[in-house]
Amino acid sequence: MRRGKRRNLLTPSTFSLLHAVDFADRFIYQILPPLRAGMIVLADRYVYTAFARDVARGVHPDWVRGVYRFAPRPDLTFFFRVPIEVSLERLLAGRAKLKYYEAGMDLGLSTDLVESFRLFQGRVLEIFDLRVIEASHDIAGQQKIVRRMTGEILREYDHQRAHNGHGNRASAR
């Protein structure tokens, strides 16, 4: 994938499918086995990232959802929402300039990187069955809400079964 990105050769479809390959590989080797073992998997991003990103790039929404149909719906999904200005500020503070693909420059939306990012992220607001957390609020407050919702979901969770395994957590990103 790095090879294609470096040469800016990817079309919206090949970009989408290569990310799907990467996701499928992690899903099969890192997410599915711990789930089968009764463990809790924390995924930093899931299929929804692809749905939003790839549809914003122009592929058909039903197509990209179909591509990811092998992945089950999570028991709980949080969507950390930030106003676009905040997300842009955070990204720009971290590095000199936005990466070409992150800003959707290959879509030819705008020749100005920052303006292009603004347009691109603005389209990434298609929300599914996600719990929205306002990520511009303080971290402790956000964490409190996340823990409460997670606790509700895990009320029936069998700790004993997971402890009998080789640990009770797995994370995937």
Added chain:
Amino acid sequence: MATEPPHAKRWHGHGLPYLDEKPLPGHLIVIEGTDGVGRSTQVELLRGWLELEGYAVSNTGWTRSPLLSATIADAKAGHQLTPITFSLLYAADFADRLEHEILPALQAGFVVIADRYMYTAFVRNAVMGADPDWTHEVFGMALIPDLVLYLEIDVDTLVPRVVRGKGMDYWESGMHLALSSDIFDSFQNYQRRVIAEYDRLAREFGFITIDARESINKIQTELRAHVSEYLRRAQSGPHPEGDAPSRPKT
């Protein structure tokens, strides 16, 4: 569909919505058939003949995209692939060739000969046990070809051809499916399943079936007859200049 010209283009599913709708006056001809059946020989002969007939010809083959051919070869060498990652890599290779080779050539009025097409993925995925509905969804970006010529063979005729040719390889013998630890048994078992699935698709998608047990020349003569007949009908249709592919209603 009786009102459509014989070469009206359609997408298999949702197509590529981000592309401008452009007429595709070219012709997409697919040659399908299992490993070792003689597809590449026939494609080369067909190409030479069509060029002499005055057509601009472009050909494309499975896993030959500049973007992915090396990646797929690496992944196969590592044996890390599952049916899902395998299918998605094939789909990415296919999409790359579709957008960079097939559609531009069709726009320019070329005859495109595809050595294998999406049906190869349908067959392999079905044999690997991937959900067939999922495979169709993934290949929803594909353009439906104008003509599919299927080289049909039976396993007993295929085996000596492959043994005399390049030999039995790991993947073509279906060793990844662990059907048998013996490569010869596995090859027979796997290819029997592949051929059965091709035969099923031939009925479902209306392939033109050619008996591949015949000689190279006899097969080529038959292929040319079908291609000539198709081109004659396509060029006498109501829109010989071609139309943009139609999209499904959503």
